[in-house]
Amino acid sequence: MASKSKMDGSIGAKNKQKILAAAEKAFATYGFKGTSVQQIADEAELPKTNILYYFKSKQGLYVAMLQDIMSLWNSRFDQVTEDDDPAESLADYIADKMTMSRTHPQASKIFAMEVLNGAPYLNKFFSNEHVAWMEGRVAILNSWIAQGRMTAVDPLYLLFHIWACTQHYADFSAQITSLRGKTMKRADFDEATRQLVQLILSGCGLTVPEKYAESAK
Amino acid sequence: MASKSKMDGSIGAKNKQKILAAAEKAFATYGFKGTSVQQIADEAELPKTNILYYFKSKQGLYVAMLQDIMSLWNSRFDQVTEDDDPAESLADYIADKMTMSRTHPQASKIFAMEVLNGAPYLNKFFSNEHVAWMEGRVAILNSWIAQGRMTAVDPLYLLFHIWACTQHYADFSAQITSLRGKTMKRADFDEATRQLVQLILSGCGLTVPEKYAESAK
DNA sequence: CAATTTCCTGACCACTTAGTCATTTTTTTG
DNA sequence: CAAAAAAATGACTAAGTGGTCAGGAAATTG
Numbered sequence: 001m002a003s004k005s006k007m008d009g010s011i012g013a014k015n016k017q018k019i020l021a022a023a024e025k026a027f028a029t030y031g032f033k034g035t036s037v038q039q040i041a042d043e044a045e046l047p048k049t050n051i052l053y054y055f056k057s058k059q060g061l062y063v064a065m066l067q068d069i070m071s072l073w074n075s076r077f078d079q080v081t082e083d084d085d086p087a088e089s090l091a092d093y094i095a096d097k098m099t100m101s102r103t104h105p106q107a108s109k110i111f112a113m114e115v116l117n118g119a120p121y122l123n124k125f126f127s128n129e130h131v132a133w134m135e136g137r138v139a140i141l142n143s144w145i146a147q148g149r150m151t152a153v154d155p156l157y158l159l160f161h162i163w164a165c166t167q168h169y170a171d172f173s174a175q176i177t178s179l180r181g182k183t184m185k186r187a188d189f190d191e192a193t194r195q196l197v198q199l200i201l202s203g204c205g206l207t208v209p210e211k212y213a214e215s216a217k
Numbered sequence: 218m219a220s221k222s223k224m225d226g227s228i229g230a231k232n233k234q235k236i237l238a239a240a241e242k243a244f245a246t247y248g249f250k251g252t253s254v255q256q257i258a259d260e261a262e263l264p265k266t267n268i269l270y271y272f273k274s275k276q277g278l279y280v281a282m283l284q285d286i287m288s289l290w291n292s293r294f295d296q297v298t299e300d301d302d303p304a305e306s307l308a309d310y311i312a313d314k315m316t317m318s319r320t321h322p323q324a325s326k327i328f329a330m331e332v333l334n335g336a337p338y339l340n341k342f343f344s345n346e347h348v349a350w351m352e353g354r355v356a357i358l359n360s361w362i363a364q365g366r367m368t369a370v371d372p373l374y375l376l377f378h379i380w381a382c383t384q385h386y387a388d389f390s391a392q393i394t395s396l397r398g399k400t401m402k403r404a405d406f407d408e409a410t411r412q413l414v415q416l417i418l419s420g421c422g423l424t425v426p427e428k429y430a431e432s433a434k
Numbered sequence: 435c436a437a438t439t440t441c442c443t444g445a446c447c448a449c450t451t452a453g454t455c456a457t458t459t460t461t462t463t464g
Numbered sequence: 465c466a467a468a469a470a471a472a473t474g475a476c477t478a479a480g481t482g483g484t485c486a487g488g489a490a491a492t493t494g
Binding site: 029030031032033034109112113115116117118119122123126127130131134151153154156157158160161163164165167168169171172174175176178179180181191192195196198199200201202203204205 | 329336339343348351385391396408413415
Binding site for chain 1: 441442443
């Protein structure tokens, strides 16, 4: 039964994970073209040939790592229904995405680079799962609007703007750090989240939930 | 008098422009590492050695092109004073930045890639002119807030969010096109601008100026 | 324990790349 | 128009790249 070609608990699975982590770090820092297989090997503390043994090619490794990353893109917002509270649902979504930018900035950067380059390896994903997800969310937002529970904004653009702002804190951290003169710590992310929740929710005619209200500053 | 080492009107100046334009296109599409000098040469319809003749190295060309691009980052918002109208000033700024994303997406993408990579060639610019610009704008926004002319948002984060949203339309155009099923035309940018102006201004407790109000849809 | 599969690796190769250099052509200038 | 400066370019090089391959070590299995 368990004698299939690939053992999940085997030594290979562990190495694959190590390689994927090393690849994520390297690709996020230097981009696809800017990263050599040797660099990934050094980062993973494995010989270069070993990388090519587990992943047939640099491109194969990149695609595997991309899939890995895309699985992080889930949040509570996926399960929201039209009966949920718009203010709380949107605020939580924004907070979730901000947390992602804080805890997984590398993944965000890789995604950004991929899309910047025309998303060659994500086009299939975009036109399948992603479009379906989008249509579902848009329907719910439109329902909230129809129920008169929020301002009549275009849901599509609203989601674009939420993504733009939240991902910005990961993707443009170099600029943000320079302008602030210091890196964004946990507390700064919390403040940024409050600011963004206030901006977006007010912009949608919603009241900011208690838990995202002004901090006890 | 005009016999300085470099003639501005000479044949060389024209070629430099041609090379810079070709470089912008190539770097925006393939990134720094992903672009070969040969590709730029082909795009500029000049022999490769000619590129290296005008710009000492690939990196030199890249830096020159970056400087070129950064000069585009000016707008009416640079001259705004605390006596100007917050709603109109901010709306115009958002509109200016959206126009940039529509008319110079390549420049935006190159800037994004540079910052994603840690902004190695922009750190000096960031910590000089850019910080000064920022401080000036923040002071004006704070003045507007002190005058009770807009909600007390943190000006720093507000500007981050304006940049994030406006640049998003250039940098993530691949994703946006996939999700919409069609590319963003002029009219779509205008609609996105109205949506964004409404979102941000409402979020700041401001009234949307007539010219950015609901289209005659 | 033998056999089979998985895992590991050094040596190597074909190819691309940025950049140099010597030389020639074109343009400018006194 | 001659001299000098600027512009152009083909041939070449040195370094780095992704990827192959053959052979061996280790683990798994009947």
